[in-house]
Amino acid sequence: MSNEYQVTRFFPGKWDTRLYRLKLLTVSVTTDQNLVESPLPDRPVDQSFLLPFLAGRSNLNIGETPGHLILKPGSEWQPLPSLTPADRLTGLRTIPAEAPLELAQDNPTGQYFARSRLTEPVTVDFIIKPDQTYFMSLTAADPIETQPRRCPPLIKVHLDQEVFTRQPTHFPGYRKLREIGEIRNLSKRLLALVGWFRGFSYDHNFVETGISLVKRLLQEQQGTCRHRAFLFQLLCLYWGIEARIVKSDSHAFIEVRSRNEWRLCDLWGTSNSTVSYSSEPEWDSIYRSAPVQPVNSTCGRVTGRNASSWNRIFSLVISLCQQWQCPHYALPPEAKSLVKDTVLEEFRKNFRHIPMGRHSERFYFVPSVGKLSFSAFDIAYHLAPEQYLLAARHAIDHFFTLAPPEKKAIIDWSHCMLIWSKDYQSPKEHFFCQWSEFAWQLYLQSPNDFPVLSVQSLQAITRFNFDHNGKAERICQRLFRVESINRAQLEAVSDTKADSFSLLFDWETLPQVPVTEVYWSHSSRGKPD
Numbered sequence: 001m002s003n004e005y006q007v008t009r010f011f012p013g014k015w016d017t018r019l020y021r022l023k024l025l026t027v028s029v030t031t032d033q034n035l036v037e038s039p040l041p042d043r044p045v046d047q048s049f050l051l052p053f054l055a056g057r058s059n060l061n062i063g064e065t066p067g068h069l070i071l072k073p074g075s076e077w078q079p080l081p082s083l084t085p086a087d088r089l090t091g092l093r094t095i096p097a098e099a100p101l102e103l104a105q106d107n108p109t110g111q112y113f114a115r116s117r118l119t120e121p122v123t124v125d126f127i128i129k130p131d132q133t134y135f136m137s138l139t140a141a142d143p144i145e146t147q148p149r150r151c152p153p154l155i156k157v158h159l160d161q162e163v164f165t166r167q168p169t170h171f172p173g174y175r176k177l178r179e180i181g182e183i184r185n186l187s188k189r190l191l192a193l194v195g196w197f198r199g200f201s202y203d204h205n206f207v208e209t210g211i212s213l214v215k216r217l218l219q220e221q222q223g224t225c226r227h228r229a230f231l232f233q234l235l236c237l238y239w240g241i242e243a244r245i246v247k248s249d250s251h252a253f254i255e256v257r258s259r260n261e262w263r264l265c266d267l268w269g270t271s272n273s274t275v276s277y278s279s280e281p282e283w284d285s286i287y288r289s290a291p292v293q294p295v296n297s298t299c300g301r302v303t304g305r306n307a308s309s310w311n312r313i314f315s316l317v318i319s320l321c322q323q324w325q326c327p328h329y330a331l332p333p334e335a336k337s338l339v340k341d342t343v344l345e346e347f348r349k350n351f352r353h354i355p356m357g358r359h360s361e362r363f364y365f366v367p368s369v370g371k372l373s374f375s376a377f378d379i380a381y382h383l384a385p386e387q388y389l390l391a392a393r394h395a396i397d398h399f400f401t402l403a404p405p406e407k408k409a410i411i412d413w414s415h416c417m418l419i420w421s422k423d424y425q426s427p428k429e430h431f432f433c434q435w436s437e438f439a440w441q442l443y444l445q446s447p448n449d450f451p452v453l454s455v456q457s458l459q460a461i462t463r464f465n466f467d468h469n470g471k472a473e474r475i476c477q478r479l480f481r482v483e484s485i486n487r488a489q490l491e492a493v494s495d496t497k498a499d500s501f502s503l504l505f506d507w508e509t510l511p512q513v514p515v516t517e518v519y520w521s522h523s524s525r526g527k528p529d
Helices: 048-054 153-162 172-181 186-198 210-220 225-239 306-324 333-351 376-383 385-397 405-419 429-446 453-462 471-476 487-493
Strands: 004-007 023-029 035-039 064-072 073-080 088-095 100-107 112-116 122-129 245-249 253-259 259-267 274-277 362-366 370-374 452-454 517-522
Touching: 023 153, 023 225, 035 210, 048 088, 048 100, 048 385, 064 112, 153 210, 153 225, 172 186, 172 210, 186 225, 210 225, 225 245, 225 253, 274 405, 306 333, 306 362, 306 376, 333 376, 333 385, 376 385, 385 405, 385 429, 405 429, 405 453, 429 453
Parallel strands: 004 274
Antiparallel strands: 023 035, 023 245, 064 122, 073 112, 088 122, 100 112, 245 253, 253 259, 362 370, 452 517
16 A cells, blocks of 8 residues: 655654654544544643743754754644654754744653744744664563553453453454463563564555454554554553554654653554655754854852852842832842843853852841841742753753863752752642753763762652653662761762752751661762661
8 A cells, every 4th residue: 555745854864754753642532432543632831931041052962953843823832843752952043033932841742842923934943852762672671560540441341352352263363462462571562562563564445443443453464554553552551551652744653651761662564655855954054063162161260250140149139129129029020030131141151059058148128128138049949040940951051061160060059959859749849840850961961970869869850750761760779878878978068168059958967867868879889788
């Protein structure tokens, strides 16, 4: 059976257009008890505050690739084409440059969305860094966890009665599927199912739908890529395995969840298809590979502009409070906007962690209120959290070009974010939890720069679905108590006099650390208590 497809190139030629992630679907049951493919629900969370950071990229780092999309006019969110569920968006620009743009991301699927309210199309050029583990073939050693009660009753009843029954059958497909279903190891069962589906023929055009289609596919052991993806996910639902259907312009395939990451599962079935491509973008004119320029950092100086960043922001906030005759938390929008701009300007070039000691507190006087105080924490968390996040992310992305003192500042900040996150169940509960995602990305870049990490923090990373490659979970499987860590090193990390985030709070001392507090330390690896 031959099909003709008109395909748009969203990425350079090295990326297979058949494996673009353009639509995400799942098998569902309608109210009239029919089986259909339906889109996964989109719940875009606004990420427009990241746009200032993403703008201005003109180079590609290792592992990054450019993308190109023309947004249709209108107010509807439009998905950015993606290559993996864990693509990291690192650059974006629009043509025309002044076009208003909004950015969002759907957390369950990892899909980014954009929209522009202009009445004419807007070109969006972007850079992503795909997650390479997504393309690694599933193996028998990869753990697959079941999620009971995910299977719609209509599917379960049919498969129980028609396929997975002890009654004899004259359909070879049913017998083969029963044989596969008896494999106890779920990873081996999925691999057997993939191998079987890849051997299907695809010379028949089915007109049936729903349960009737399921019967024909199994009985005749044939079907195109979309039939195979439909049937594969249906069987995954039956076994309680998390999977979803992905479609490009010319192909359908499957993503299966292993541990905390998604893996590509291509079932084939697209031979004899004719593909014609839209005009290829001039990728070299969009982004050219170039060395990463070092961040302008002189943060090691004791005096001067960079050493007084927080002091200048303190002075600005106090002068605005006195000018508007109000507390810092009641400043009008125009005053807050000035604080936000200053925070971003100061720390994007020369990042500073939030001083948490008592010396970071500042006092001021408002006649109508009296004596008040605020701290760097109040500025970073309440007045300009998004701008401080932009500065931190910029430092993380350029970590290897930073001067040693600035490296220490972002390491201290990351420690604090990971520690604070352990007390929350969802990243939506506290802004620090959202910051911890970028702190974890820094750990993955340079783990040896982290003296110790709380295992409870690593568990939070897994709980928030930030652990795309399963590393945090693997580390958590090896627990180390405080006693197994070099105590001098731990004391150095917990030294609040060093004007850095403390691993232990001011009221804690080493002998008082509860035995439930478990830490991972690179220096103590291989020496479990």
